[in-house]
Amino acid sequence: MPQEPAAPQVTDHGGGVHSIKVPIPDNPLGHTLVHLVDTDRGPVLVDTGWDDPASWDTLTAGLRALGTDVSAVHGVVITHHHPDHHGLSGQVREASGAWIAMHPADTAVVRRTREAEPGVWLDYLCAKLAGVGAPEEHIAPLREARASGRMRTLPGLRAALPDREIVPGDLLPLAGRRLRAIWTPGHTPGHVCLHLEEAHPSQLPGNGRLFSGDHLLPGITPHIGLYEDPDEGGAADPLGDYLDSLERVGRLGVAEVLPAHQHAFAEPAARVRELLSHHEDRLSGLLALLSTPLTPWQLAERMEWNRPWSQIPYGSRTIAVSEAEAHVRRLEKLGRAERVVGGGVVRYRAV
Ligand SMILES: [Zn+2]
Ligand SMILES: [Zn+2]
Numbered sequence: 001m002p003q004e005p006a007a008p009q010v011t012d013h014g015g016g017v018h019s020i021k022v023p024i025p026d027n028p029l030g031h032t033l034v035h036l037v038d039t040d041r042g043p044v045l046v047d048t049g050w051d052d053p054a055s056w057d058t059l060t061a062g063l064r065a066l067g068t069d070v071s072a073v074h075g076v077v078i079t080h081h082h083p084d085h086h087g088l089s090g091q092v093r094e095a096s097g098a099w100i101a102m103h104p105a106d107t108a109v110v111r112r113t114r115e116a117e118p119g120v121w122l123d124y125l126c127a128k129l130a131g132v133g134a135p136e137e138h139i140a141p142l143r144e145a146r147a148s149g150r151m152r153t154l155p156g157l158r159a160a161l162p163d164r165e166i167v168p169g170d171l172l173p174l175a176g177r178r179l180r181a182i183w184t185p186g187h188t189p190g191h192v193c194l195h196l197e198e199a200h201p202s203q204l205p206g207n208g209r210l211f212s213g214d215h216l217l218p219g220i221t222p223h224i225g226l227y228e229d230p231d232e233g234g235a236a237d238p239l240g241d242y243l244d245s246l247e248r249v250g251r252l253g254v255a256e257v258l259p260a261h262q263h264a265f266a267e268p269a270a271r272v273r274e275l276l277s278h279h280e281d282r283l284s285g286l287l288a289l290l291s292t293p294l295t296p297w298q299l300a301e302r303m304e305w306n307r308p309w310s311q312i313p314y315g316s317r318t319i320a321v322s323e324a325e326a327h328v329r330r331l332e333k334l335g336r337a338e339r340v341v342g343g344g345v346v347r348y349r350a351v
Contacts, residue, residue: 009021009062010062010065010066011264013035013201013209013258013264014200014201014202015198015200015201016037016038016177017035017036017037017038017196017201017209017258018035018036018066019033019034019035019036019258019264020033020034020036020058020059020062020063020066021033021058021062022034022048022049022050022055022058022059022062022088023049023050023052023054023055023058024049024050024055024084025050025052025054025055027050027084029084029261030261031261032047032049032050032084032085032260032261033047033258033259033260033261033262034046034047034048034049034059034062035047035211035258036063036066036068037174037177037179037196038177039074039075039174039175039176039177040175040176041074041175042068042072042073042074043063043066043068043072043073043074044073044074044075044076044077044172044174044177044179045073045075045076045077045092045098046077046078046079046194046211047076047077047078047079047085047086047213047260048076048078048085048086048087048088048089048091048092049084049085049087049088050083050084050087050088051083051087051088051090051091051158052087055087055088056088056091059088059092070092070095070096071095071096072096073092073095073096073098074096074098074099075098075099075100075101075164075172075173075174076089076092076093076098076099076100076101077101077166077172077179077194078100078101078102078106078162079191079192079193079194079211079212079213079214079215079260080103080106080187080188080190080191080192080213080214081102081106081107081109081110081159081188081190082188082214083159084260085213085214085260086102086110086159086160087159089159089160089162090158090159090160093160099163099164100160100162100163100164101162101163101164101165101166101172102162102164102165102166102190103165103166103168103181103183103190103191103192104165104166104190105185105188105189105190106188106189106190106191107161107162107165107190108189108190109188109189109190109227109228109229110159110160110161110162111161112229113159114158114159114161119146122142122145122146123146124230125142125318126139126142126143126146129142129318129321130344130345131344131345131346132295132296132297132321132325132345132346133295133296133297133298133345133346133347134297134321135297138314138317138318141314166181166190166192167181168181168182168183168192169181169182169183172194177196177198178196178197178198179194179195179196179197180194180195180197181193181194181195182194182195182210182248182249182252183245184213184215184242184245184246184248184249185238185241185242185245186215186222186224186238186239186241186242186243186244186245186246187213187214187215187222187223187224187242188227189227189229189236189238189241191213191214191215191245192213193210193211193212193213193215193216193249194210194211195208195209195210195252195254196208196209196210196211200255200256204255204256204266205255206253206254206255206256206266207252207253207254207255208254208255209254209255209256209257209258210249210252210254210256210257210258210268211258211259211260212249212257212258212259212260212268213259213260214259214260214261215242215245215246215249216246216249216257216259216268216271216272216275217259217260217261217262218257218259218262218263218265218271219262220261220262221275221278222242223319223323224238224239224242224323224326225238225319225322225323225325225326226238226322226325226326226329234329236329237329237330237333238326238329239279239326239327239329239330240329240330240333242279243276243279243330246272246275246276247272247276249268249272250268250269250272250273253269254268256268257271279327282303282304282327283327283330283331283336285303285304286299286303286324286327286328286331287331287336287337287350288350289302289303290328290331290337290348290349290350291349291350292349293340293347293348293349294347294348294349295345295346295347295348296321296324296325296328296346296348297321297324299324299328299348300317300320300321300323300324303320303324305320328348331348331350332348335351336350336351337349337350337351338351
């Protein structure tokens with residue numbers, strides 16, 4: 001007998017706000033919390049989930065469990081372009097005619113990814129890795145993939161182009177609700193949090209609620225790497241952006257945070273302080289390492305991760321190096337480290 005599909009996990013957060021746990025296949029994060037905000041013109045979603053048939057089934061079953069239907073969705077507000085947030089937006093728009101809103105800096109990433117030839121992207125990645133001192137054994141598999149033409153399709157190649165722009169500081173067009181966009185760059189250049197400027201339904205003290213996307217999570221430090229923009233030319237400072245964004249969100253004084261992973265939580269100010277001091281410690285640790293000039297790769301090898309470098313899998317090493325670069329870029333902007341270029345690689349040292 002075929003098994004009944006498990007009931008979708010939906011949570012009532014009160015005051016016309018619900019969440020649906022939409023699974024992310026083969027990913028330790030487990031799920032994206034897709035939030036649904038009731039409006040006078042139908043439900044509006046904050047994020048949509050990973051582009052996968054099982055995730056789609058969970059999302060649509062969740063909407064039905066909440067007494068509505070995907071065809072009734074009026075709009076989609078995207079916190080940032082990552083595929084676990086924006087993956088299903090196109091399918092939701094097809095099923096409902098909903099608008100999709102995103103910050104223009106992330107829309108630019110979506111447009112670039114859609115237009116990029118996978119080969120051009122691999123060339124960029126190989127050159128970039130060589131420039132930060134990655135060993136040949138790390139770059140070789142990418143070169144081989146490029147030469148053979150056997151390239152795994154990157155997620156995001158089919159991502160939907162948004163049709164509305166999120167303007168920082170403005171209210172989103174949600175009939176009967178007050179949802180304001182707060183630009184929080186760092187995790188991505190166009191990440192936004194959404195501030196629901198309405199009294200908390202259980203009278204928790206504070207200034208409304210915040211949909212925080214990946215910016216502020218109760219138990220995870222979001223990945224802060226360099227923005228994947230071949231044209232940024234060394235000007236971007238994602239970690240500086242992130243720390244500023246954290247302080248901005250801390251100042252809102254919201255009663256409760258509704259993040260896109262894990263679970264809702266109160267007292268965001270304490271979590272903001274924790275994250276600020278985490279990055280401060282990390283930056284001082286790096287500064288100590290840079291008493292001798294190091295490439296970003298060498299720095300990543302020496303930094304503290306959640307496991308020894310030798311046990312970090314291949315793909316995560318590329319991400320780790322990007323994170324090391326974002327930290328060293330911050331030190332450079334603060335005037336605490338400088339670049340030493342020579343022999344085709346970049347090194348940094350403390351000043
Ligand atoms: Zn993300
Ligand atoms: Zn995410």
